[in-house]
Amino acid sequence: MSTRQSEDTAGLSRRNLLVAGTSVATATLLARGSTAAAAEVPGAAQPRPYSAASTGQSHANQRALPPGMPKRDYAPVVVPNGAKLPWKVVDGVKVFHLIAEEVEHEFAPGLKARCWGYNGRVHGPLIEAVEFDRVRIYVTNRLPAPTTAHWHGILLPNGMDGVGGLNQKAIPPGETFKYEFTLHQSGTGMYHSHHDEMTQIALGMTGMFVIHPRNPARRVDRDFVLMLHEWRIDPGAQRPNPNEMTEFNVLTMNARAFPGTEPLVARKGDRVRIRIGNLSPMDHHPIHLHGYQFRITETDGGQIPQAAQWPETTVLVPVGSTRTIEFVADEPGDWAMHCHMTHHVMNQMGHGLPNMVGVQPGALDTKVRKLLPGYMTMGQTGMADMGEMGMAVPKNSIPMLGGAGKHDYITMGGMFTILKVREELQSYSDPGWYDNLPGTLAINATEDELRRDGIDVKGPSQADPGA
Numbered sequence: 001m002s003t004r005q006s007e008d009t010a011g012l013s014r015r016n017l018l019v020a021g022t023s024v025a026t027a028t029l030l031a032r033g034s035t036a037a038a039a040e041v042p043g044a045a046q047p048r049p050y051s052a053a054s055t056g057q058s059h060a061n062q063r064a065l066p067p068g069m070p071k072r073d074y075a076p077v078v079v080p081n082g083a084k085l086p087w088k089v090v091d092g093v094k095v096f097h098l099i100a101e102e103v104e105h106e107f108a109p110g111l112k113a114r115c116w117g118y119n120g121r122v123h124g125p126l127i128e129a130v131e132f133d134r135v136r137i138y139v140t141n142r143l144p145a146p147t148t149a150h151w152h153g154i155l156l157p158n159g160m161d162g163v164g165g166l167n168q169k170a171i172p173p174g175e176t177f178k179y180e181f182t183l184h185q186s187g188t189g190m191y192h193s194h195h196d197e198m199t200q201i202a203l204g205m206t207g208m209f210v211i212h213p214r215n216p217a218r219r220v221d222r223d224f225v226l227m228l229h230e231w232r233i234d235p236g237a238q239r240p241n242p243n244e245m246t247e248f249n250v251l252t253m254n255a256r257a258f259p260g261t262e263p264l265v266a267r268k269g270d271r272v273r274i275r276i277g278n279l280s281p282m283d284h285h286p287i288h289l290h291g292y293q294f295r296i297t298e299t300d301g302g303q304i305p306q307a308a309q310w311p312e313t314t315v316l317v318p319v320g321s322t323r324t325i326e327f328v329a330d331e332p333g334d335w336a337m338h339c340h341m342t343h344h345v346m347n348q349m350g351h352g353l354p355n356m357v358g359v360q361p362g363a364l365d366t367k368v369r370k371l372l373p374g375y376m377t378m379g380q381t382g383m384a385d386m387g388e389m390g391m392a393v394p395k396n397s398i399p400m401l402g403g404a405g406k407h408d409y410i411t412m413g414g415m416f417t418i419l420k421v422r423e424e425l426q427s428y429s430d431p432g433w434y435d436n437l438p439g440t441l442a443i444n445a446t447e448d449e450l451r452r453d454g455i456d457v458k459g460p461s462q463a464d465p466g467a
């Protein structure tokens with residue numbers, strides 16, 4: 001097989017015959033799929049395997065395999081700053097229990113708010129399962145409002161899709177609904193409330209849903225999951241404001257803003273996968289990884305055929321989507337990974353300030369100090385000093401910028417984390433800062449070097465015409 005896509009399709013058809021024992025028509029269809037052009041979009045040229053149209057049933061085929069088990073059938077994913085939803089097996093079915101409830105959540109040291117989430121967490125714990133698992137998910141509503149659970153990107157019978165009013169009655173406060181379906185796909189999906197979406201998603205009612213393939217074509221060494229989100233939390237406020245439409249001031253990965261984000265740790269040579277979901281209310285996030293080129297290998301619509309994967313350094317994760325990237329961690333170091341929208345790597349206090357760049361305060365400070373002792377005009381050279389100076393901020397708020405780094409203050413906050421790749425690791429816990437090898441760190445140029453290379457630091461700056 002030349003591509004993962006065709007391997008997966010072939011795997012499905014084999015299993016379909018073994019497991020589901022469905023009609024000859026299905027087998028023929030799947031056999032056709034396995035020989036069809038690798039770049040064919042699943043579901044476009046033909047019905048999806050196990051769908052009602054492919055099986056001739058009235059809804060997606062619900063037959064399952066015995067539950068897939070961690071280590072034996074899959075390598076569990078890693079959720080920085082996050083958690084997973086526990087499960088147990090009852091009569092061959094994986095049983096989960098989600099509890100929608102109010103949660104006190106810390107976004108970064110210094111900032112907490114009352115959010116809505118699941119099982120004591122924001123976002124909800126990740127659901128991890130295996131292709132052909134049968135899952136039963138109880139959803140208990142401990143919120144003061146009705147809610148539902150929608151399984152984003154998952155192929156299932158219509159009545160399990162969780163859109164309030166359309167697919168089901170919303171779950172009233174105090175009640176528990178049961179969702180049950182068979183997973184006939186692998187990849188990265190999500191879950192979220194689909195009732196009063198503007199309020200409930202803005203308050204945090206989202207989570208990730210990872211389905212491992214039953215027989216993976218390839219394994220990776222590190223498999224990370226990140227969920228992106230954005231919030232409006234006014235300094236000092238107790239709750240995010242769900243009515244905000246444009247001015248988000250807390251930007252998060254797995255509901256944490258830098259410096260609250262845990263690093264992603266890998267050993268040199270590890271094959272690394274990062275699955276990124278975005279259920280922000282309004283914004284797409286271009287996530288940029290330093291030091292690497294990666295391939296975008298899947299969306300929440302499924303695996304991308306190898307021939308169609310293109311190299312990137314930034315992956316745009318639109319609202320309501322997941323994107324998965326893969327690469328080999330071949331270069332040690334502390335590599336930044338962040339949203340490239342500059343206002344998304346700022347923290348709470350950094351937005352909506354007057355533009356003071358280039359202002360010469362002159363005697364202004366002395367005059368104002370007569371009225372406001374300690375007054376100092378700030379921002380004339382930008383924002384970079386403001387986090388580092390430890391500028392006083394209101395109670396329960398985080399300053400505009402990031403945190404201390406190895407060499408200096410890191411002037412980014414928000415949707416920012418660090419990929420830490422090391423030659424030697426005892427474990428995958430945070431190894432601390434990277435020690436740059438001699439001769440591989442940008443430092444002051446010496447007089448000798450400047451003289452040798454004919455660099456006149458006081459001379460006029462130069463630029464040749466572009467033609």
Ligand SMILES: [Cu+2]
Binds near residue numbers: 283284340344
């Ligand atoms: Cu962003």
